[in-house]
Amino acid sequence: MGISDEKVVAVIMVGGPTKGTRFRPLSLNIPKPLFPLAGQPMVHHPISACKRIPNLAQIYLVGFYEEREFAMYVSSISTELRVPVRYLREDKPHGSAGGLYNFRDLIMEDNPSHIFLLNCDVCCSFPLPEMLEAHKRYGGMGTILVIKVSAESASEFGELVADPVTNELLHYTEKPETFVSDRINCGVYVFTPDIFTAIQGVSSQRKDRANLRRLSSFEALQSATRNPPSDFVRLDQDILTPFAGKKKLYTYETMDFWEQIKTPGKSLKCSGLYLAQFRFTSPNLLASGDGTKSATIIGDVNIHPSAKVHPSAKIGPNVSISANARIGAGVRLISCIILDGVEIMENAVVFHAIVGWKSSIGKWSRVQAEGDHKAKLGITILGEAVTVEDEVVVTNSIVLPHKTLNVSVQDEILL
Template structure:
């Protein structure tokens, strides 16, 4: 059969808190809308455009019923087979690939893409595939350069500029290693599964005989629980063995970690739409810059919308409303003359007359900064803000009633 497959690592319900309060609703993080489409849709749509693609596999441990409707709809829209492999337990980014090797390699694909779901970029998959074929290694990592001061928050790559070989890999190093980071997008040959199995076996034997100080990135506990991480457990020992090359990507890239990051990622996608899919953007005298408005939303012609705004299904926007750099989710009502800036307004919420909801933007690559003075304001699902109040740089839990001014608070 041959051809190309894609595996998107979607993970599962998080035990952490970084995507709260948005993760407290019934919508899985990977289906959260960014620029009018579910987060994972951007990956799938890019994969569907690759010549010779035979199947897209979502690999993770979300309950299958949470994804089935989205998968069915996307298959029809993009005319590409999509399958969900439901992990029986948390196996890690490489553990799932190893466990379901036979299912993934059904049909004997010539090449496979592996993508993390929590990233935002242009996904130049055709170029990545051509680079992988040209260099004839078992794995190609897509890397990009960012500001030096943020690099150690990611997986850092040292690349031979002549051969493109990965010489050294360090996951979130304590000191500066390189300003080229791992984008979380890979192209692999089927033989990578054999190398991954051998590397795993070698590491398991090594961990029986050496202290963990020899492999600081690797945890023995993880191995004992059957978890295997692609970056730390596989790439670290394979670096410098002439097995992996790095494709230098030049373009926008962000990681989607905390609840505010969709606003920044949306701006990047909307700017990309303006160049590649301008038909998706709203037009009108009241529209400024790049905006997506769902056809079922009602927006008063006196409202000013944009730039960088998404207005979801069945949203109502009243007279004189001002919205920019924000996401307004389904069935929310923004009443007359309210102002929404750098915010996400959750599903079925209500913002009163003349209310002002605003965040304090923090434009850095490391989107889950500890700077509490800056951040997107997040209003949880079903919350209500009274008229004429100001909510600035706050996180609001679902179904809260806001009846006074708030600033720099978490409203439980």
């Protein structure tokens, strides 16, 4: 098989309903990976980035969600991108590396020379073809996408030290208590199939250790909580840390944007990052606001073709409006995600907010927040089918589904 025929497969880890509690109330309706950012499901951004990888044979989504939750999306995206996308459901958590190993036979079906592994809750420009080129030059087992962050925020992630000349990964530690480095792991990798041998090695060592220690039933109970099962293998602690400094792993640094999408506040920020990226990758997805019959558009805005926006409305920057939304006269929208079927009536204002499916905001009302993406109440979130009546102000609050607000609220979580 010549170099030009080498096939590549991509695996995107989408997690499952046990996680994502920080994403409530939005994840009550929809699996977090399908929540729209910049008008596209979260998982759509890494999937469409994979499409740019040369000789891509397959994309697999691996997670614990019920298959029916992804069935429609997977079939429509496969048709749209003309690349087979399959959802593989894990029967139980296997860890980030164990999940990959669990489906190794399927992943190796096309006999790929390289395997990409991406986390779904990461927002970046996904420089995958460039990573692959660098990885082939390094000649190791794997290459990790890394980015430089502030020394204060580094400890929230996996910190690493790489050789400044060869880019070899020399040291890796997950969320260290003391500062190690301002370079962090972005959760995007490319491996050769040797990764499966490495994961198998970790599993075998665990089994051997378990067999050596034939424990009393009390000890076994104690150790089960402490020692993970042999088929539970974490990529960071079990692979990256022990293989660092062995000329097996290398780094590729991105100078672009990068964020982890753990909370609704971060999803609003990431929606804006993707909208800004559309200027270069998909300008057709941005609203232009040309012509006398259309609303005033400021900055990067995505409006679904089925949404109705009054020409006197003023929209942007960083706004995405989903299907069948109705935006009334004189409405002002800034830095917000408006979901399917929302109605916003005359002269209402929404900024730094996510407005849930089928919600309605009355005339002269305001749904707003300070826009601190890190604070728990840094943005205002309305769950599904929330009604905000006329002339009501909702500030820095989270409102669970099916509530009606007829008085103003501030800094509250309304259950």
